[in-house]
Amino acid sequence: MTKTPSKTSQPSTGRRRVLTGLALAPALAAPAVHAQSTRVLTLVTTWPRGLPGLAATPERFTNRINTMSGGTLKIDYFAAGEKMGAFDSFDAVRQGNGADMYHACEYYWQGRDRAYNFFTTVPFGLTAQEFSTWVERGGGQQLWDRLAANYNIKGFMCGNTGTQMGGWYAQPIRSLSDMRGIRIRIPGLAADIFRALGAEPVSLPGGQIPAALFSGEIDAVEWVGPYNDLEFGVHKVLRHYMYPGFHEPGTCAALGINLQTWNSLDAAQQAMIQAACAAENRTMLAEYSARSGAALNQMQVEYGTQVHRFADDVYNQVAEIVADIMSGLSSESPQTAEVVQSFTAFRAQMAPFARQMTGETVTRRAAYLRTRAEANQVFDDIVD
């Protein structure tokens, strides 16, 4: 073996040959060519093709699988509307009819079981990393598996938007009464909050939001956050953007796969899907974390968007409404009650730690950076 002292030297060619078997090739007669059939799985999504973040995630997932498998496992990817309607994906995967997998938010299926909300996000729930920790370490995955098995599906975390903004409105929300009478696009359990406040919540797939907004069918919108909202042009219709969002603190995008299909995959194929989902769970969050600030900046500077912070009393009153909603959910079924109990117990452990670690650190750092000349000055424009 040749040892070269230079730290920038190339690896020993001779050693590399030995390790990869090139030099010994003629002596190693064992065939290294494996003939494996190609397994093709159809992936449908609830996102329009090309949508930053949400649609980019299943596209990257597809590329990861198709590349890692060397052609033995192939994902055929279809965006919303290309093979079926966005909200048709659940039944298609459940029945194994036209699709093997979906990429979606599980709270879209709350009409089947309200417990599905807890596997996307719930108001005053968990941030992205907290949610992943509950799922992986706090018993969440087991509860999710039991719920999804009722529908012949196996679910995985496969992306997260991070904490979302609190929605777009024609006027700033100064008190709860300001929400009365508005027709707002908002999914999941947050819709129950707005209904309790006298608003009219509407659930629409993302791709239908711009048309509904521009036609006047809805007069307020909660979509994702600056990165996606800018893409949809929400700022062209509505001027007032509220924060921080209380309704979706860490919105998980899920990969749901037909349970029989999942069980029929071999260990390597299952490991590929699990690894790609876990990787995308980080990559999508990284994308939103990197892009959202610039998008919000652009909205404020170029389009005159006004950003307002929810008053503390609004936040606290909404929290009371959410507690009532959670209590009601627990009475719906023993399975839902078990999910609610697990989730809220984990949150009770996490919230005091997160306030001091994440909350205090991030807010103090931002205040400090605002005082520095090189800090992003746009956030000085935020109206409290």
Next chain:
Amino acid sequence: MSERRLSRRQALSGQVGLGLAGAAALAAPNVARAQSSRALAVVAMDGALEYSALLTRLAERVALVSRGTLRLEAAGANAPVQAVQTVANGNADAALGRPDTLMPLDPAFGLFSSVPFGLDPREFEAWVQHGGGQRDWDDLARAQGIKPVLVGDFGSTFGGWFQKPFIARDDIANMRIATEGLGAVAVEAAGAIPVVLDGGGIGASVSFGLTRDMGLGLSQAFPFLVTPSLFHPQRAIALQFNASLWDSLSEEERMILTTCCEAETEAMMTERLDLEMRAFGDLVRGGTQSAPISDALYAELAGLAHDALSERFAASPIGASIWLNYQDFLSKVSGWSEVGEGLFTVKRAAALGM
């Protein structure tokens, strides 16, 4: 590396291109895959148990995903710089450890593990994946003959352990404070004396993570846990491959390695957050007093650290450039982190009475 290992790896090695004629006879739609069996020797950059567990999990995942054609094999441990030089020289394939332990090679390596008052793990990944950080990291590492891939993070840590609340900078003047990495630069800039933990006679210590702090006896020795995070907002871990080896890997092999490394980052982050959350609860119930520093002191310490770090990185041309990029991204991501996760966690706790 022992001759025995080489012999074993010779036997493990497969071959590209053998038997193609036979494969061609296989009926479509079967995929004829010419698979080389490649074993990569990974040396730990120190003997930390966390590295051993991390490498074991990563190796199992890589072997499973690749159907055994790509394997990571533990090849002992060495001091960080020596481990990386072993890799650069081609006598191992990758080194596993914290990039900031490579600061003797270039201080800019500290920017890829933990920067006082800097990015947290989520933000760091955003910088690396979508903010140009990986490109900067690659440029820095290429000069040392290595290619870095993020594979984990120990997570955020609180400010540290003190005998009394940290009210003013005078409280730590000339105090021996245990720290590591770039934390030492910030501690020194604040007027204290940075020392390694096993040096003895310390007046305070940064937090190395609550679970580790408890094992080290810090929580027993000091009653006050100073908050929030100050000197170590993250502790990233990387797998540093031989650069030429990395370039020689197939697209399939690189995708397997990067995807599995990202998956392990996810696993480690959830594990660490779970452990730290539980440790925090145990400590509070056990009588540890949380002692938040004032906004003014935070700003003073952050400003001093910034100036000292700027001076440190100015000594390295590439370091100065990367430091500017790091700060630019920090300034952009900081406001969003405050508007989103930061204020939510503060308001959530208040609304829930926690």
